[in-house]
Amino acid sequence: MKNFLSILIAPALLAVSMTATAAKPTSITFAADGTTPDGVEYSNYIVKCSNGQKQPLTAWNQRKKWCVGSDSLDNCHKKQIKAAKNACQA
Numbered sequence: 001m002k003n004f005l006s007i008l009i010a011p012a013l014l015a016v017s018m019t020a021t022a023a024k025p026t027s028i029t030f031a032a033d034g035t036t037p038d039g040v041e042y043s044n045y046i047v048k049c050s051n052g053q054k055q056p057l058t059a060w061n062q063r064k065k066w067c068v069g070s071d072s073l074d075n076c077h078k079k080q081i082k083a084a085k086n087a088c089q090a
Contacts, residue, residue, distance in 0.1 A: 022088075022089060023049040023050050023051035023053065023088040023089060024050045024085065024088055025047050025048070025050075025085060025087070026048050026049065026050050027047070028047050028048075028057065028080065029045060029046050029048075030043065030044075030045055031044040031045055031046050031056070034071065040060070042059060042060050042071065043059040043063070044056060044057070044058055044059075044071070045057040045058070045059060047087045047088060050088070051088070053088065055068070055084075055087035056068075056069055056070035056072075056087070057069075057080070057084060057087055058070060058071055058072050059080075060073070060076075063080070064078070065077075065078065066078070066079065066080045066082070066083035066084075067083065068086050068087045068090060
């Protein structure tokens, strides 16, 4: 019974510890403005993550749409913080 209980609890504890150590955004700074060949304006930002990485974000539609990546329309979110969290987890 004791071994059975520890087998059930171990994966749960591992999952909790992995989410606690996941990289999180520490700052978001403006990098540059840009325009597509079609004339659509966007802004590039850099996210600094708690693991030391720097990841790009692109803001579209006057910062109403935030996408992970430089000049990207992939992996987009309505909120800057959600896009920044996804960028740090990439």
